[in-house]
Amino acid sequence: MTVHGFSPSGNCHKVRLLLEQLGREYRWVEVRSDDGSTRTPGFIAKNPNGKVPMIELDDGRVLVESNAILHWLAEGTGYLPDDPWQRAQALSWMFFEQYSHEPYIAVARFICGWTPLDSPRRAELPVLRERGRMALAVMERHLQSHDWFTGARYGIADVALFAYTDVAGHGGIGLDQFPCVQAWLERVRSTPGFVPMPAPDTVAMRRIDESG
Amino acid sequence: MTVHGFSPSGNCHKVRLLLEQLGREYRWVEVRSDDGSTRTPGFIAKNPNGKVPMIELDDGRVLVESNAILHWLAEGTGYLPDDPWQRAQALSWMFFEQYSHEPYIAVARFICGWTPLDSPRRAELPVLRERGRMALAVMERHLQSHDWFTGARYGIADVALFAYTDVAGHGGIGLDQFPCVQAWLERVRSTPGFVPMPAPDTVAMRRIDESG
Numbered sequence: 231m232t233v234h235g236f237s238p239s240g241n242c243h244k245v246r247l248l249l250e251q252l253g254r255e256y257r258w259v260e261v262r263s264d265d266g267s268t269r270t271p272g273f274i275a276k277n278p279n280g281k282v283p284m285i286e287l288d289d290g291r292v293l294v295e296s297n298a299i300l301h302w303l304a305e306g307t308g309y310l311p312d313d314p315w316q317r318a319q320a321l322s323w324m325f326f327e328q329y330s331h332e333p334y335i336a337v338a339r340f341i342c343g344w345t346p347l348d349s350p351r352r353a354e355l356p357v358l359r360e361r362g363r364m365a366l367a368v369m370e371r372h373l374q375s376h377d378w379f380t381g382a383r384y385g386i387a388d389v390a391l392f393a394y395t396d397v398a399g400h401g402g403i404g405l406d407q408f409p410c411v412q413a414w415l416e417r418v419r420s421t422p423g424f425v426p427m428p429a430p431d432t433v434a435m436r437r438i439d440e441s442g
Numbered sequence: 443m444t445v446h447g448f449s450p451s452g453n454c455h456k457v458r459l460l461l462e463q464l465g466r467e468y469r470w471v472e473v474r475s476d477d478g479s480t481r482t483p484g485f486i487a488k489n490p491n492g493k494v495p496m497i498e499l500d501d502g503r504v505l506v507e508s509n510a511i512l513h514w515l516a517e518g519t520g521y522l523p524d525d526p527w528q529r530a531q532a533l534s535w536m537f538f539e540q541y542s543h544e545p546y547i548a549v550a551r552f553i554c555g556w557t558p559l560d561s562p563r564r565a566e567l568p569v570l571r572e573r574g575r576m577a578l579a580v581m582e583r584h585l586q587s588h589d590w591f592t593g594a595r596y597g598i599a600d601v602a603l604f605a606y607t608d609v610a611g612h613g614g615i616g617l618d619q620f621p622c623v624q625a626w627l628e629r630v631r632s633t634p635g636f637v638p639m640p641a642p643d644t645v646a647m648r649r650i651d652e653s654g
Contacts, residue, residue, distance in 0.1 A: 278583045279542055293530055295537035302530035318505055318514035325507035329540050330491055371490045 231256045234273075235283040236263045238343075238434065240336055240393030241296040242283040243427040248303055248389050251423035256285075264344045297324040300386040309385040316381030323379040323387040326368070334362035336394045338401030342441035343434035352441075355402065362403045366395070366411055373410035377417065384421050392418045397427065400438045443468045446485075447495040448475045450555075450646065452548055452605030453508040454495040455639040460515055460601050463635035468497075476556045509536040512598040521597040528593030535591040535599040538580070546574035548606045550613030554653035555646035564653075567614065574615045578607070578623055585622035589629065596633050604630045609639065612650045 233249070233256050235242030249256050261267045261282050269280045277284050277294045284294045293299055301321070304310035311317055338358040341351050369391065372379065379387035396415055398405060405412050418424065429435065445461070445468050447454030461468050473479045473494050481492045489496050489506045496506045505511055513533070516522035523529055550570040553563050581603065584591065591599035608627055610617060617624050630636065641647065 278580045279538060281542075291527070293527075293534060295534040295541075298530055298534035298537050301533055302526065305526060314514065314517060315503070315505075318510055321513055322505060322507040322510035325510050325537070325540055326491060328537055329507075329545075330493075333541075333545065368490045 231288070232259055232286040233257070233283060234259045234261045234286065236261060237428040238430045239263060239282065240339075240397065240427065241332070244296045244389050244393045245283045245285065245299050245303075247393075247425055247427075248300055248309065248386065250425045251309070251421065252303065252307060253423070254303070264340075297328060297386075297390050300324070300389055304386045308383065309380070309389070311381040311383070311385065313381065320380040320385060320387040324390045326365075327387075327390045330368070331362070331365040331391065332394055334358045334365060335398050335401060335403060338362055338403060339394065339397060339438075340401075342401050343430050343438045345437075347437060347440060355441075359401065359403050362398065362401065363407075366398070366403070366405070366408050369395070369414075370408045370410050373414050377414070384418065388414075388418055393427065400430070402441060443500070444471055444498040445469070445495060446471045446473045446498065448473060449640040450642045451475060451494065452551075452609065452639065453544070456508045456601050456605045457495045457497065457511050457515075459605075459637055459639075460512055460521065460598065462637045463521070463601075463633065464515065464519060465635070466515070476552075509540060509598075509602050512536070512601055516598045520595065521592070521601070523593040523595070523597065525593065532592040532597060532599040536602045538577075539599075539602045542580070543574070543577040543603065544606055546570045546577060547610050547613060547615060550574055550615060551606065551609060551650075552613075554613050555642050555650045557649075559649060559652060567653075571613065571615050574610065574613065575619075578610070578615070578617070578620050581607070581626075582620045582622050585626050589626070596630065600626075600630055605639065612642070614653060 233245050235245060235258060237260060263282050268282055274280055276292050279294065281294065283296050283299060284292055285299055286292045293302060310320065338355055341355060345351050378384050379391055395411060430438065445457050447457060447470060449472060475494050480494055486492055488504050491506065493506065495508050495511060496504055497511055498504045505514060522532065550567055553567060557563050590596050591603055607623060642650065
């Protein structure tokens with residue numbers, strides 16, 4: 231299996247993290263999502279939506295959308311419960327992640343690290359940060375009475391939510407007000423086979439540091 | 443089962459459409475999402491994310507996120523394939539819908555119909571419409587060689603994508619350039635048990651008409 235992904239992207243890292251924890255073999259092909267590489271004719275022929283991550287099987291079939299990839303990889307493993315209601319709740323959190331969390335927390339981080347310091351997009355940051363904190367508050371409330379987002383055990387909803395929550399600070403969204411989220415992040419980091427997301431490159435890190 | 447939903451919301455209508463097609467009994471409780479009704483303490487206690495649709499079982503358990511609800515309802519029925527790869531592709535389209543389609547096509551419609559004609563949010567419409575057309579182009583490309591989004595048969599990915607595509611015009615996004623999308627909409631309307639989404643009320647329809 232080949233994973234096409236941009237290493238500092240949380241959506242891409244989700245796939246890497248689960249594959250590592252499953253002990254699956256895979257080939258990683260680096261495809262930057264900030265320089266047009268996901269919009270070339272060759273890439274668009276495989277994913278008309280022009281995004282990574284994308285997995286490609288040896289017979290050429292492709293699957294896109296990070297959380298759909300996680301769900302497919304986890305089927306039949308301990309990372310997705312058997313119980314239909316728990317499975318539904320896990321999927322619910324994964325849709326929450328893509329609709330109410332990632333568009334704020336990941337986009338704030340992208341703007342801080344991967345756009346110029348004078349980009350007009352930086353005007354979006356106050357609203358993105360406010361909505362990102364609203365998403366974290368929803369997670370905090372859940373974690374006050376649950377250890378995980380995937381039913382009784384760590385699983386793919388945790389993988390999905392971990393990716394960008396762990397680096398929310400890159401977008402200027404601190405976790406001080408969210409102690410249960412911080413404790414959950416630490417539990418995720420302690421799961422067997424955990425691998426951290428590669429750090430942004432020095433250009434991106436300098437921009438993040440200068441974004442306040 | 444009780445469905446808490448706002449009738450002219452595509453996300454809510456998805457649940458109604460599938461329940462009707464499955465022949466399931468349910469109670470519909472109207473909850474407007476444009477007047478704060480999903481942000482009351484009573485509602486937030488059930489769904490901290492403050493959104494409809496929400497289904498509530500007779501024992502009080504709740505499930506949120508429209509596409510997670512569809513997936514749970516469809517499990518074991520003909521509206522979700524058995525084949526793991528087809529299931530994964532269906533789920534991929536459902537994440538596409540929530541990330542790359544709904545935030546543009548549904549939000550453009552919401553701004554046109556449910557915000558005042560002088561709302562500053564109307565400045566967002568050109569970008570929303572452009573990105574909505576990009577999502578429709580991705581669908582058009584798929585439909586040039588496939589009849590459905592849920593594997594070989596009509597199913598929940600079609601339900602998910604139908605909801606807002608069918609009313610894209612309310613947000614000023616025409617379908618003239620997308621003949622395969624138009625033909626697919628007609629195929630969906632011809633499926634057994636199909637029910638159309640209730641029309642917006644007269645205030646919303648007048649605003650839509652005046653939004654050009």
